[in-house]
Amino acid sequence: MSIDINTILMYLLYALVFPGLLFSSVFGLWLAGVDRKVVARMQKRIGPPIMQPTYDFFKLLGKETIIPANAATTTFMLAPYVGLVSLVVLALFIPVGGFQAFGGMADIVVVLYLLTIPSLSIIFGGSASGNPFAGVGVSRSMVAIMAYELPLILVLLAVSKAVSGNGMLTFSLEGITTYQKLNGSLLFDWRLLPAAVAMLLVIPCEVGSHPFDVGEAETEICEGPLVEYSGAPLAVFKLSHAIKMFVMTALFAALFLGGIATGMLWLDIVIALLICTVVTIICMSFLHAITARLKVEQVFKFFWTVVSGLALVSLILVWIGI
Amino acid sequence: MSMQYYQHFPVLSIMILFLGAFLVALFHKSRFMRTFITSVAVIGSFAMMIALIKPVMLNGEIITYWLGGRVPDGGYAIGIALEVDAVSLFFGILVSLAVLLSGLYSFRYTKQDDARDKFFTLYLMLAGGVMGIVLSGDLFNIYVMLEVMTFAAVALTAYRSWNPNAREAAFKYLVVGSIGSSSVLLGIALIYANCHTLNLAQISALAMSKMNPSMLLAFALLFVGFGTKAFMVPFHPIAADAHAAAPSSVSVLISGVFTKTGVYGIIRVCYFLFRTMGMPAVQTGVVLIGSVSMFLCVTMALNQHDFKRLLAFHSISQIGYILTSLGLCTALGIAGGLYHAINHTLFKGLLFLTAGAVLYSTGTTKLEKLGGLAKKMPQTAALFMIGAFSISGVPPFNGFVSKWMIYQATYEKAMETGSIGYALVTVLAVVTSVLTLASFVKVGQSVFFGEMPIEYQNVKETPASMLVPMWIMAGLCLATGLLPNLMFKYLLGPATGAVLNSPAYIDSAMGAGYAASQMPDMSLMADPVIVFAGAWKPLSWLLLFVIILAAVALASLMSKKRTSESGAVIDSKHDTFFGGEENTFSQVASGDLFWGFKHNMRKYLGFMSNAHNGITNEYVTWGVVDLAIIIVYCFIFI
Amino acid sequence: MIVANYIGAILLVAIGFYAMMTNPNIIRIVVGMNIVDYGLNLMIVSVGFNQGGTAPIYTLGELTSGMYFVDPIPQALTLTSIVIGACVTAMSIALCIKMYSEYGTLDARQIRRLHG
């Protein structure tokens, strides 16, 4: 691996500006704003301005950070940043409209595991705060992870099987998008429709939005793991939440709608971002507005039966090769 | 051929450990001598293994050492041989590394025990036995070493006189383990009856042409015998008992080393002796056993209330991963399995050592009684986190890389054979990995985070002499995760090649051309090509991570620092928010932590919990029934 | 004749396993282990047995044509295995004694602190 100054500058540009920290934060916060606005409109409210999550973020930066006496300080303060960084890294790996900052560096298994780090950072951060509410929240968040991981891997394997033909297995996201560019988007493959639906249900659970936000139920357990966080770390967690929305929807776009190619990169990217927004509205805002929060054991049951069932149907259909 | 100096290293590395054992017993009065002899033995053994990397791993030599210079005569191996190929050396390095680090840890750790001289005697015997197994080229020698090892392990399990469960655990271990030993012995007898030799190389040359029902029976018996040593399902309950009762530094050996001899034995039996691994039926069987082991034991682990017992079940779950991967019989699968074997030794060793540190400092490993120790033992907590992330496969730690390879290998196998069963194995492996993560979140929440019970107010950080081996292990966990290329070059590549290249092993012992003259078909895969279906570049990923972390740190420094931390006195501002109430100790009990999961799985978990009822006879019954099933399976499908 | 040995060996192993599986008395479990051991020893010795063979201890002067020996290696193996068996028995009996003083019983159904 030869490293010259240009490569490093490119790395820096990718990591910090596009599609890394800056872009994913801005777009993620925008998505979060759209989400809140749409939910409000569906409830016949005016709703907060689109910029509201951004205001929240900057306000929290200006607040005092309290470290509780019971907390394990290092873990408590480090956790949000680790979560944020891994999400930004994830944003670099997921192709947006065919543009992938670091193409040959990751595949679906890496994505699967990187996705657990942000959740883990919330879990360990909350755990380190030494609060009993956080303890309950930790437990619930972990059950939510256990719940969505099974359908998610089924979806990923189904997609991987669908794109890998003639004996060559491909796990890489690059390969998946390339295949779709040649053969059309996978969403229009009827065998993968159940998997796409399952993925749409996995996204809110992963992001922690209604009705699957068992871990951070603010009315029952005072926002669970985040209960003791204040100021800048909380701001980082909120930012991570927003970036997670971007990452998950972009993952959906890459897996199922990666076939959109107009020949112009910037147009592709714009279209991909539009898809992200639409997916956010469908799977987060709609569900948020029309459902109440499930209980934790219901979430687990729902994901291991209905959602996994959908994904499994897809996997089997793809496998028997109709 | 003149002997190179390094050809004596295998026998010396075994002898130095046994010699150390006797010398420790001899000088048992002096603490200095005991420490000195043990250190010299474990360091010397490790150094000799490392010195062998260059000739064996890089130059591809296979060292054959005939004890007493009795080389094969007239096509018959009459002497006892030590034969070190890349597989043996791979396991040898793994074993001596664990023995070294765990030994260094023991010096301080056993301070609370009586009869420490006996501890080190047994410890070195156990280490010597394991080294003997992985380096030996003689089947009966392997059996004897197996018994030496088991004997020492049982004695060490029962060693802690103040642990009320130790004797019971040791007894069950001995009884159920004896099924395995008996199977191995019977298998050896049957092989001898057919091949009239005990040399591994010669047997593997002759076995294919002499295949008959009694050889098949011998295969089944040897498989079960080594499976018992690897604690595959259904032999897992004894492992859980023994790991939990033994001192932590011994648990490291039992889980990281003892079980590896089982894995090593299975590799030797399936890939070398009988070369049955090419058959789909055997592959299916091994993968099935591996998958069941990994899933069943991880769910059992979620049910546990004791730190070490939980780790013990995880240990078998990880062995399940290794067996699954080795059972695929593809280059990627073998490489993944071996990679996971070395990773398992490192991270599970680390976790057992942290458990030992907790036990050393607080006197208990009960999850319900502990909590909030990260404030008092920050380094131990950090080490635990590294171990937990490694075992649950969080990138960029080592567990991730090997699991990543295992997923690919299983799914590729599914593509190859067109069977959806292997695809479900991939799914099962991922789910197991998540459940592993969950149970370590449970440990983290119950032991290191959460609230601290008042009686641990004066707990001290683990002593430095115990921290150093743990930090080395943690560093290796990170290094093996970040440098898979080096791992492939120096360890995994040659070892994978050696697994698939049994004729070279035979020729090295019996003289060139022997394999070709005896074996009907020579499926020689000298240079396996390991192809990945996905992409993963840990180093560049780390670079990214560092860049972004630096940026974030800069940003957070730029924003005005408004952190307020409480002083010594707890004021209400820094008190835990408890709904406005004054803070009282209330910790979510570890058993209730994943209630949402347990509620849905209550029937399964309840059944499993009742099945592991602790009665020795039932465990024996499971073992014997399993033995019978495997024998019948072999006779039907092979 | 040698077939009888094999059958006997298999029977001994089966009896030993049966004892280990069904007898809740831990001393009898140890006895069961021993019976399995004896079965195996019988097996190994029989493997090396040659009908009419002499002991493999000879001087050159005693050697005549047509003379043959029983295989000495299995006998050596048996010796080793007996020694190992004795060690294991000693160990397990020692554990039994300790357990009896700790639990006050030899019943395996009551010696089950470690379960679940």
Add this chain to the structure above:
Amino acid sequence: MFKKIIENSMAKSPWLFHINAGSCNGCDIELVAVLTPKYDAERLGFKLTGSPRHADIVVVTGPVTAQSKERVIRTIAQVPDPKVIVTLGSCPRSCNVFKGSYSVVGPLDNYVDIDVSIAGCAPKPEAIIDGLALAAAVLKEKRRAK
């Protein structure tokens, strides 16, 4: 500039934490009514949080009872700075009809400094929104003063 952004954001994103210090529940209902579609306080960025650590504005209702006094004081102390304390309804300021009861130890300003008071029994939602908007302005001022 960064400072300016934060100050402006302070006024636009005030998060509420609601403490009931022995209220008759009237004011509590009205506070929730403020978040309903008709009044929709969320358009101004108001949001109810579950934990005092996240809050900027503490809304206290009810005369402070003997049982709740310590809890109220502790919870208010746990809110990170800058913070604004708002009393909702007449009770926290004057104890209202509960004054003189053996169990009432209010008013609240005996214990903490109050920034904004919203009068009424119970106050109208319009009044509450007005008061909260004022509180947000006070929050910005407090941040600027730092």
